[in-house]
Amino acid sequence: MTPEKLVCLAAIAGVHGVRGQVTVKTFTEEPESVAAYGPLQDEEGNSYRLNLKGQKKGMLIAEIEGVKDRNAAEALKGTRLYVTRDALPPPEDAEEFYFADLIGLEARDREDNSLGYVSAVYNFGAGDLLELRDEDGGERMLPFSRDVVPDVDLDRGRILVDPPPETEAGSGPEDEEKNAPEA
The missing domain is CATH 2.40.30.60 (RimM)
Structure with a gap:
């Protein structure tokens, strides 16, 4: 229980x-x-x-x-x-969620691979972030936005996650300009 x-x-x-x-x-x-x-x-x-x-x-x-x-x-x-x-009323808008309802949801990608579970939801002032924890104890933070989390299914206990591409240090657009050959 x-x-x-x-x-x-x-x-x-x-x-x-x-x-x-x-x-x-x-x-x-x-x-x-x-x-x-x-x-x-x-x-x-x-x-x-x-x-x-x-x-x-x-x-x-x-x-x-x-x-x-x-x-x-x-x-x-x-x-x-x-x-x-x-004790709380249901959210008035289908696009609104209580943080408590998101914690524990399984995160799956578009290929139906498990990415772990929502372990926490934060907002440090720049928007909501989901903390995902995988079965090995690894953690990652993702923005809780329509682009990254296009579907929340409370009835099935899962969210669909389309994670942004991973970037490595020195491989962002500003670094490409610095490393571009001179004409």
Whole structure:
């Protein structure tokens, strides 16, 4: 039996004041919606009910049920807060996916060769990247774009990958110009 997929909606970033309030960094499209999912849980399964009080520098200020002082709030700093995947609504657009739905999908190329499994999804600011891990433990990163991943089939548990050609150092277009014979 596989455990339910958890989706991280927020993280406790710090404390606010002396009465146990915390600042919360959310990963939801609308920050205030984080409280609409009911109690959130941490990795150990502890439950946290948020009562939103305001905003501060792009983060929410919240009270957590049962947390009454600064020391208790400070102990929660860095705690990531999750819901189970089935608590989230389905994406409105067929071209949108929750990262949690992509992790674990098998990656296959156009010749139906296995390229491994999606082990993580990242976004460092320049677009989404899929991390693929093969059966030997090798890893590679691919852009999650229509060109590189033309098909995502959640029902079959796989993605079609058309990887960009591998390039070697010194073989890019700018190097060809440098190495071209002079006329």
